[in-house]
Amino acid sequence: MAREFSTIGVVGLGTMGAGIAEVLARTGLTVVAVEVDEAGIERGKGHITHSTARALAKGKLDEAAHAEVHSRISYTTELADLADADLVIEAIPESLADKAALFAELDKIVKPEAILASNTSSLSITEIGVHTGRPGKVVGLHFFNPAPVLKLTEIVRTVVTEPDVVADVVEFAKRLGKEPVVMGDRAGFIANALLFGYLNHAVSMYEQKYATREDLDAAMRFGCGYPMGPLALLDLIGLDTAYEILETMYAQSRNRLHAPSPILKQMITAGLLGRKTGRGFYTYDAPDSPTVVADAQTPAAAADGDVALREVRRVGVVGTGTMATGIVEVFARKGFDVILRARTADKAQAALGKVRKSLDRQVAKGRLAEDARDEILARVTPAVEFEELADCDLVIEAVAEDLAVKQAVFGALDEVVKPGAILATTTSSLPVIECAAATSRPADVVGLHFFNPAPIMKLVEIVETISTSADVVATAHALCQQVGKHPVHCGDRAGFIVNALLFPYLNDAVKMLEAHYADADDIDTAMKVGCGLPMGPFELLDVVGLDVSLAIQRTLYNEFREAGFAPAPLLEHLVTAGRLGRKTGKGFRDYS
Numbered sequence: 001m002a003r004e005f006s007t008i009g010v011v012g013l014g015t016m017g018a019g020i021a022e023v024l025a026r027t028g029l030t031v032v033a034v035e036v037d038e039a040g041i042e043r044g045k046g047h048i049t050h051s052t053a054r055a056l057a058k059g060k061l062d063e064a065a066h067a068e069v070h071s072r073i074s075y076t077t078e079l080a081d082l083a084d085a086d087l088v089i090e091a092i093p094e095s096l097a098d099k100a101a102l103f104a105e106l107d108k109i110v111k112p113e114a115i116l117a118s119n120t121s122s123l124s125i126t127e128i129g130v131h132t133g134r135p136g137k138v139v140g141l142h143f144f145n146p147a148p149v150l151k152l153t154e155i156v157r158t159v160v161t162e163p164d165v166v167a168d169v170v171e172f173a174k175r176l177g178k179e180p181v182v183m184g185d186r187a188g189f190i191a192n193a194l195l196f197g198y199l200n201h202a203v204s205m206y207e208q209k210y211a212t213r214e215d216l217d218a219a220m221r222f223g224c225g226y227p228m229g230p231l232a233l234l235d236l237i238g239l240d241t242a243y244e245i246l247e248t249m250y251a252q253s254r255n256r257l258h259a260p261s262p263i264l265k266q267m268i269t270a271g272l273l274g275r276k277t278g279r280g281f282y283t284y285d286a287p288d289s290p291t292v293v294a295d296a297q298t299p300a301a302a303a304d305g306d307v308a309l310r311e312v313r314r315v316g317v318v319g320t321g322t323m324a325t326g327i328v329e330v331f332a333r334k335g336f337d338v339i340l341r342a343r344t345a346d347k348a349q350a351a352l353g354k355v356r357k358s359l360d361r362q363v364a365k366g367r368l369a370e371d372a373r374d375e376i377l378a379r380v381t382p383a384v385e386f387e388e389l390a391d392c393d394l395v396i397e398a399v400a401e402d403l404a405v406k407q408a409v410f411g412a413l414d415e416v417v418k419p420g421a422i423l424a425t426t427t428s429s430l431p432v433i434e435c436a437a438a439t440s441r442p443a444d445v446v447g448l449h450f451f452n453p454a455p456i457m458k459l460v461e462i463v464e465t466i467s468t469s470a471d472v473v474a475t476a477h478a479l480c481q482q483v484g485k486h487p488v489h490c491g492d493r494a495g496f497i498v499n500a501l502l503f504p505y506l507n508d509a510v511k512m513l514e515a516h517y518a519d520a521d522d523i524d525t526a527m528k529v530g531c532g533l534p535m536g537p538f539e540l541l542d543v544v545g546l547d548v549s550l551a552i553q554r555t556l557y558n559e560f561r562e563a564g565f566a567p568a569p570l571l572e573h574l575v576t577a578g579r580l581g582r583k584t585g586k587g588f589r590d591y592s
């Protein structure tokens with residue numbers, strides 16, 4: 001017989017505890033909420049009232065249900081009031097000593113059969129459980145922030161948790177409308193173990209001034225479809241909580257990439273904890289508010305006129321692949337004259353055919369008129385000779401990802417293209433400066449990293465080398481905006497922003513799989529349902545191609561020499577075995 005859970009205790013009503021209490025009350029359970037003092041109760045009540053008022057306003061709760069939710073929660077500062085609870089969920093700050101002390105006390109108060117759960121993000125459930133006389137009834141019940149919205153719950157069992165306790169807590173989580181995934185006791189569990197390496201990496205990029213906070217966040221939103229950028233997410237999580245999670249992960253992994261970036265400590269000491277204090281990486285209009293307001297770091301609107309932009313009317317594109325034809329379409333659609341340069345006339349015609357096919361698809365969907373399509377195509381001129389690019393104001397190279405091939409193209413462009421033209425490369429992993437060095441005009445060379453499919457993806461990474469001139473960067477920025485893209489700026493380092501943040505995380509997921517901590521389905525579910533990512537890491541790796549992913553990971557490893565960036569042996573083996581993902585029908589999964 002499964003246990004009946006009707007009265008649930010929640011200890012700690014901060015960012016997480018308040019959300020958990022709300023979820024419980026909305027499921028019809030009786031909640032006893034415990035805080036340290038009256039001020040804590042008031043703050044917790046405030047969180048809940050605020051959140052349920054929003055649900056009421058959005059029509060997700062009616063008046064009666066709203067009143068009932070509040071009537072189901074009682075508030076206290078006495079742990080003794082938890083005597084009748086069937087389950088207690090702890091959500092106090094991420095400190096092992098505090099949690100251990102709390103569990104020891106709870107053990108003396110609650111019924112012998114009651115279950116004690118911790119919402120810890122990273123601490124060992126085993127270490128918490130041994131402080132009670134019932135380690136078999138101690139589990140991790142890890143909700144995600146915001147608890148009323150995100151459906152994942154990680155249920156953490158230790159080597160001594162009783163199997164029926166796990167089974168009952170799984171059923172309980174389902175009753176709350178959540179998606180439970182069961183796992184063993186390891187720092188960061190599934191989702192945070194993969195998420196926090198990435199978040200910490202983004203913090204270090206910010207700290208090194210490699211890119212601005214806005215650009216780091218926009219890069220991951222527009223380049224990967226993430227619901228939030230890493231720094232905005234850290235503000236939501238709370239920098240103090242994030243710091244503790246990283247510390248715990250580092251203590252277990254000894255992976256330098258988990259050691260909290262120094263700036264986190266500085267910000268915490270200065271009271272910049274994120275949204276909860278009204279300031280973290282961003283500034284908010286009040287504590288606990290999601291509304292970002294301008295501050296000293298907010299970028300100035302538009303170019304302030306200190307550099308004159310170069311005029312760009314005629315755009316050359318070198319290459320005939322997916323990126324080249326996508327970029328041709330982007331510029332031709334916005335009214336630019338485009339020269340599409342291929343190695344042979346046949347290839348040029350075939351590439352033009354690809355552009356036409358893409359436009360035809362939009363005509364078929366009713367998104368483009370036939371005469372508009374014809375006008376766009378009429379703006380594209382196929383070419384074979386480099387000389388035909390002589391008059392271009394901007395030439396974008398999108399040939400094979402091979403440095404020698406790209407350098408040859410830049411050498412050829414340097415000889416024929418008029419002075420003052422901008423020469424750009426779409427490389428996703430090679431140094432832009434290597435392309436610049438193949439010309440006699442490195443100041444005019446810039447990286448314009450479009451994402452695939454170029455007509456759809458909004459992000460463009462503008463990569464500035466140590467030689468690129470300021471007006472070239474400013475012109476590239478204005479041009480991206482003109483063609484409807486969201487430009488972000490970064491230096492000329494392997495992986496730029498997006499790939500440097502994305503691939504180490506994917507590689508970590510492969511290492512987690514390799515270590516048999518969780519299977520591919522659970523890892524994909526955790527990242528999609530817990531973090532709102534559009535695809536799980538294994539789904540994405542199979543789409544990108546394991547060979548391509550391995551090459552990018554190797555490039556990152558070779559440039560930064562970070563032990564943690566070393567490609568996962570399992571990834572190497574799959575590539576060696578020819579399992580390259582969807583394109584070969586087999587990767588992490590089999591496709592029919």
Ligand SMILES: NC(=O)c1ccc[n+]([C@@H]2O[C@H](COP(=O)([O-])OP(=O)(O)OC[C@H]3O[C@@H](n4cnc5c(N)ncnc54)[C@H](O)[C@@H]3O)[C@@H](O)[C@H]2O)c1
Pocket residue numbers: 011012013014015016017034035036040090091092093094095102119120121122142143144145236237238241276
């Ligand atoms: N913030 C997140 O995104 C997130 C997500 C999932 C899990 N968690 C985990 O949830 C837990 C709570 O994190 P948070 O972000 O909600 O922290 P928080 O700082 O927002 O809230 C903690 C609350 O606990 C109260 N508290 C402290 N000691 C207490 C005690 N002895 N008895 C009763 N109340 C006490 C504090 O007054 C505060 O209101 C941590 O273990 C954290 O790792 C956090």
